Amino acid sequence: MVTLTEVARLCNVSASTVSNILNGKKNVSEATRQRVLKVIEETGYEPNFYASRMRSQSSRTIGIIAEDLSMYTMPIVERTMAVCEDQGFMTMLVNLRMYDRYSDTWYYDETKLYDVYKAGITQLRSLKVDGIIYIGGHSRYLNIFTDLEDLPLVVAYAVAKDSTIPSVIIDDEKGGYDVTRYLLDQGHKKIALIAGVHENLHTQKRLAGFQKALFESGTLYDPGMVYYGDWIRKSGYDGARILMQFKPDAFLCMNDFMAAGAMDYLREKDIKVPEDISVIGFDDVQLAAYTLPALTTNRINHDEIGRRAANKLIDIINGKDMARKEGRKPIKVPCDMVIRDSVVKR
Amino acid sequence: MVTLTEVARLCNVSASTVSNILNGKKNVSEATRQRVLKVIEETGYEPNFYASRMRSQSSRTIGIIAEDLSMYTMPIVERTMAVCEDQGFMTMLVNLRMYDRYSDTWYYDETKLYDVYKAGITQLRSLKVDGIIYIGGHSRYLNIFTDLEDLPLVVAYAVAKDSTIPSVIIDDEKGGYDVTRYLLDQGHKKIALIAGVHENLHTQKRLAGFQKALFESGTLYDPGMVYYGDWIRKSGYDGARILMQFKPDAFLCMNDFMAAGAMDYLREKDIKVPEDISVIGFDDVQLAAYTLPALTTNRINHDEIGRRAANKLIDIINGKDMARKEGRKPIKVPCDMVIRDSVVKR
Numbered sequence: 001m002v003t004l005t006e007v008a009r010l011c012n013v014s015a016s017t018v019s020n021i022l023n024g025k026k027n028v029s030e031a032t033r034q035r036v037l038k039v040i041e042e043t044g045y046e047p048n049f050y051a052s053r054m055r056s057q058s059s060r061t062i063g064i065i066a067e068d069l070s071m072y073t074m075p076i077v078e079r080t081m082a083v084c085e086d087q088g089f090m091t092m093l094v095n096l097r098m099y100d101r102y103s104d105t106w107y108y109d110e111t112k113l114y115d116v117y118k119a120g121i122t123q124l125r126s127l128k129v130d131g132i133i134y135i136g137g138h139s140r141y142l143n144i145f146t147d148l149e150d151l152p153l154v155v156a157y158a159v160a161k162d163s164t165i166p167s168v169i170i171d172d173e174k175g176g177y178d179v180t181r182y183l184l185d186q187g188h189k190k191i192a193l194i195a196g197v198h199e200n201l202h203t204q205k206r207l208a209g210f211q212k213a214l215f216e217s218g219t220l221y222d223p224g225m226v227y228y229g230d231w232i233r234k235s236g237y238d239g240a241r242i243l244m245q246f247k248p249d250a251f252l253c254m255n256d257f258m259a260a261g262a263m264d265y266l267r268e269k270d271i272k273v274p275e276d277i278s279v280i281g282f283d284d285v286q287l288a289a290y291t292l293p294a295l296t297t298n299r300i301n302h303d304e305i306g307r308r309a310a311n312k313l314i315d316i317i318n319g320k321d322m323a324r325k326e327g328r329k330p331i332k333v334p335c336d337m338v339i340r341d342s343v344v345k346r
Numbered sequence: 347m348v349t350l351t352e353v354a355r356l357c358n359v360s361a362s363t364v365s366n367i368l369n370g371k372k373n374v375s376e377a378t379r380q381r382v383l384k385v386i387e388e389t390g391y392e393p394n395f396y397a398s399r400m401r402s403q404s405s406r407t408i409g410i411i412a413e414d415l416s417m418y419t420m421p422i423v424e425r426t427m428a429v430c431e432d433q434g435f436m437t438m439l440v441n442l443r444m445y446d447r448y449s450d451t452w453y454y455d456e457t458k459l460y461d462v463y464k465a466g467i468t469q470l471r472s473l474k475v476d477g478i479i480y481i482g483g484h485s486r487y488l489n490i491f492t493d494l495e496d497l498p499l500v501v502a503y504a505v506a507k508d509s510t511i512p513s514v515i516i517d518d519e520k521g522g523y524d525v526t527r528y529l530l531d532q533g534h535k536k537i538a539l540i541a542g543v544h545e546n547l548h549t550q551k552r553l554a555g556f557q558k559a560l561f562e563s564g565t566l567y568d569p570g571m572v573y574y575g576d577w578i579r580k581s582g583y584d585g586a587r588i589l590m591q592f593k594p595d596a597f598l599c600m601n602d603f604m605a606a607g608a609m610d611y612l613r614e615k616d617i618k619v620p621e622d623i624s625v626i627g628f629d630d631v632q633l634a635a636y637t638l639p640a641l642t643t644n645r646i647n648h649d650e651i652g653r654r655a656a657n658k659l660i661d662i663i664n665g666k667d668m669a670r671k672e673g674r675k676p677i678k679v680p681c682d683m684v685i686r687d688s689v690v691k692r
Binding site: 069070071074077078081082085090092093095097100123260267285286287289290291292 | 415416417420423424427428431436438439441443446469606613631632633635636637638
């Protein structure tokens with residue numbers, strides 16, 4: 001391959017003259033410019049990406065760090081990339097593959113995450129990215145974002161403990177409120193809750209929304225009627241088995257997998273959904289449209305999380321967002337109720 | 347940030363001396379080396395990735411081009427990245443986002459793909475990747491891989507028309523054979539086929555396997571008992587409606603969505619699965635475990651496709667695979683039967 005130095009020699013000019021022409025600088029005569037461009041065309045010389053990036057402090061590239069590629073994070077990654085492209089930025093994705101590395105033992109262990117994260121940041125820094133979008137594998141407070149200096153960062157689907165770093169999350173509290181409100185509006189009086197893992201931020205916020213909706217309707221919140229599962233189908237089954245002693249008229253489940261598990265138990269006991277008891281889920285993953293009856297649930301708007309995170313980062317890069325200096329609250333993206341057949345009016 | 351030139355000035359040596367030390371060259375006195383390293387540590391100078399890459403023809407980086415990030419391609423991307431990391435390669439993912447750009451109108455339109463693909467190749471070439479793994483969004487022959495010169499390429503989940511380029515695909519013919527064989531072994535005599543889109547390579551190969559299994563068992567293949575759907579739930583419903591006139595004892599569906607659609611129709615007509623009729627799917631997507639009854643199907647081993655594609659590319663990069671020079675057949679990854687409750691022994 002022809003180098004810049006060889007092009008310069010063939011044109012009998014200095015390498016920096018060739019470089020100036022390539023970078024559109026005006027301090028070169030038109031005759032020289034034409035001569036150099038002709039040689040470049042004839043030799044098939046390709047400017048070196050690294051050489052041009054090395055001279056510039058901006059790469060017009062945004063780094064995306066995903067803790068994992070899953071059905072939850074994938075649409076966030078996809079939308080982020082689309083927005084960046086629309087705004088003239090390349091993207092570089094680093095996938096930390098936390099689940100692949102550590103199964104579920106990393107969920108609440110920031111030390112496991114930190115080393116992998118650091119390697120990702122180093123890789124992206126060396127590419128001189130203009131900023132980073134960090135996509136959490138699940139919602140929680142993250143304390144890993146140190147040593148960023150002035151590298152712009154936006155966190156999606158998790159929350160940076162450092163409140164000067166913008167975060168974009170789903171509005172779990174309103175989501176929990178909305179599903180509860182929907183059950184109450186359909187005439188349900190005794191709602192048993194199959195919650196997620198207790199320490200999880202989704203669980204905490206959805207629970208707060210649940211309690212708020214009950215309070216507003218004058219219904220007493222009974223902590224005994226809450227079962228803390230671990231998001232998988234089997235724990236929904238177990239939750240339903242244990243909570244049936246309270247004779248609820250509805251199960252509110254904090255994700256669709258547990259809602260499907262609750263329906264497994266009810267089917268086994270020949271209890272009809274929704275005739276005998278209503279079941280409502282959360283997330284709207286693929287299975288929700290295929291259970292029998294199809295599951296009424298609350299759809300997470302991953303697309304919108306990606307869009308807002310990318311736009312926020314680009315605003316910061318372009319100097320249109322000055323909020324880095326002051327504290328701020330996470331940006332919350334609302335969920336959308338999806339009404340199917342698992343809830344009936346009583 | 348401190349530059350290499352500033353480090354050189356502080357040490358009273360030339361920039362190329364600093365550079366030589368960083369690159370481990372031996373033509374520098376130990377005293378100078380120590381002095382320079384001390385200043386580098388004190389100033390926190392970070393060597394420039396682009397500068398070092400610019401000097402080298404190898405980046406120890408593998409480019410991944412995905413036509414789309416979907417539930418099918420995501421696990422291929424994930425495993426590819428894991429293998430590359432294990433072998434000491436960084437990865438750079440370019441997502442062509444074909445579905446996001448063109449909905450499903452790009453499936454059989456290579457001109458739409460070509461421009462987006464070219465931009466991706468240019469981006470990865472400028473990063474001096476050592477090779478590329480191209481992950482198709484669906485299976486078909488691809489004729490876009492021109493002008494690659496000596497850049498190593500492996501295609502996954504699609505087939506390069508140029509047979510000197512290695513391709514890794516699922517073994518659709520054996521997959522189609524296995525599901526048919528399973529139904530025959532369970533005593534089914536009249537199998538109606540709900541196929542995918544007619545021109546699709548998955549469809550063609552699975553159909554060949556279907557015919558082969560019928561032939562071996564001495565059963566006549568009846569093209570009238572084949573309905574060509576378009577992979578979505580509704581077309582499975584339509585296929586079942588049309589094919590029920592033949593009074594089949596089993597529906598073989600070329601994906602799980604269409605199998606779920608066939609079950610929708612059967613439920614509507616109060617025809618019991620599997621008591622009255624068996625239903626078998628293909629792919630093992632999430633929904634398959636949640637239909638009622640749960641779907642017996644044939645799982646695509648995306649993980650293994652990613653693993654083999656990455657290993658093949660690294661072999662080529664390391665000079666261990668000489669096959670670029672001669673023609674070769676695609677590498678085929680077998681599917682795994684997943685037995686659930688939608689097929690009964692007759």
